[in-house]
Amino acid sequence: MLENRKQVEPLRDSFQIVIRNMPFRELPPNKEGWKYKSEINNQKGEMELIQEFSKNFHKHKGKIIDVSNILEKELEQIILKAKRQMKIPLKYDNFRNFTKNFTFFDKYQDFRTITKDKSFPIKKEYKQLRKDILRVISIRNKYTHGELVYDGSLKKFFIEYEEDGKTEAEVSDDILKKEVGFICNTSVPLREIAKEFDILISKEKN
Numbered sequence: 001m002l003e004n005r006k007q008v009e010p011l012r013d014s015f016q017i018v019i020r021n022m023p024f025r026e027l028p029p030n031k032e033g034w035k036y037k038s039e040i041n042n043q044k045g046e047m048e049l050i051q052e053f054s055k056n057f058h059k060h061k062g063k064i065i066d067v068s069n070i071l072e073k074e075l076e077q078i079i080l081k082a083k084r085q086m087k088i089p090l091k092y093d094n095f096r097n098f099t100k101n102f103t104f105f106d107k108y109q110d111f112r113t114i115t116k117d118k119s120f121p122i123k124k125e126y127k128q129l130r131k132d133i134l135r136v137i138s139i140r141n142k143y144t145h146g147e148l149v150y151d152g153s154l155k156k157f158f159i160e161y162e163e164d165g166k167t168e169a170e171v172s173d174d175i176l177k178k179e180v181g182f183i184c185n186t187s188v189p190l191r192e193i194a195k196e197f198d199i200l201i202s203k204e205k206n
Contacts, residue, residue, distance in 0.1 A: 017050065017054050017148045017149070017150060018147055018148065018149045018150070018160075019050065019149075019150045019152065046152065050150050053150075053157060053173070054148070056173055056176070057148060057157070057171070057176065060173075060176035060177065060180060061143050061176075063180045064139060064140065064143050064176070064179055064180055064183065065140065065143060065144065067180060067183045067184055067187070068104075068136055068137075068139065068140040068183050070187060071133075071136055071183060071186060071187045071190065072104050072107060074187055074190040074191060074194065075104075075107040075108065075110075075111050075133070075190065076098050076107060077194050078111060078114065078190060078193055078194055078197070079092050079107065079110050079111070079114070081194060081197035081198070081201065082110075082114045082120075082197065084197075084201060085121060085197060085200055085201070086114065086117060086119050086120065086121075087119070088113060088114070088117050088119065089113075090110045090113055090114070091106045091109055091110050092110055104137050104140070105137055108130075108133050108134065108137060111130070111133065112130055115129075115130065121196075121197075121200055122193060122196045122197075126189075129186070129189050129190075132182075132186045133186060135182070135186075136182070136183050136186055138163060139179050139182070139183065141161065141163065142159055142161050142163070142169060143159070145161045145162060146159040146160055146161030147159065147160045147161070148171070149168075156170055156172075157170070157171050157172065158170055158171060159171050
């Protein structure tokens with residue numbers, strides 16, 4: 001499970017589409033009488049389909065990375081506000097700033113510590129939210145590490161990536177939009193927690 005291992009930072013931010021299992025068409029024998037197969041698919045519109053999806057994929061991939069980066073920043077704000085209100089040990093204590101070595105998963109672990117601690121001043125249940133944040137981390141890693149694949153025999157697109165071993169996930173325009181929406185929805189309760197901390201800090205000042 002992702003929760004039991006350290007997050008790997010993105011190594012790259014680009015995809016090279018791989019086309020596999022494309023139906024081949026038979027060509028007439030050449031002058032020596034040998035037969036061979038062409039890698040040109042006999043369905044004229046298939047390459048246009050691949051090009052169109054690839055274009056939409058990169059657009060939505062950018063959105064997924066953008067909104068997950070925003071969510072990561074919201075976790076940072078909660079960690080900083082919690083440090084003012086709660087006397088608990090956090091991974092943040094070893095860094096004192098959010099360097100590239102302080103990963104998204106490190107921030108999740110601090111958030112988990114904060115929301116599970118008895119001194120957490122906002123008395124709500126955040127078990128599902130913690131699971132959702134882990135899913136966001138998994139989604140972002142998938143799009144920053146993976147390889148986009150088109151399977152011609154299935155007429156489907158997949159992302160191949162490493163998460164507890166080699167993993168493959170189908171991807172489509174609908175899935176891309178849903179994943180963007182899921183990350184945006186996960187940000188909402190994080191903003192609410194940050195506001196609750198602001199109210200507590202404001203009361204302290206008064």
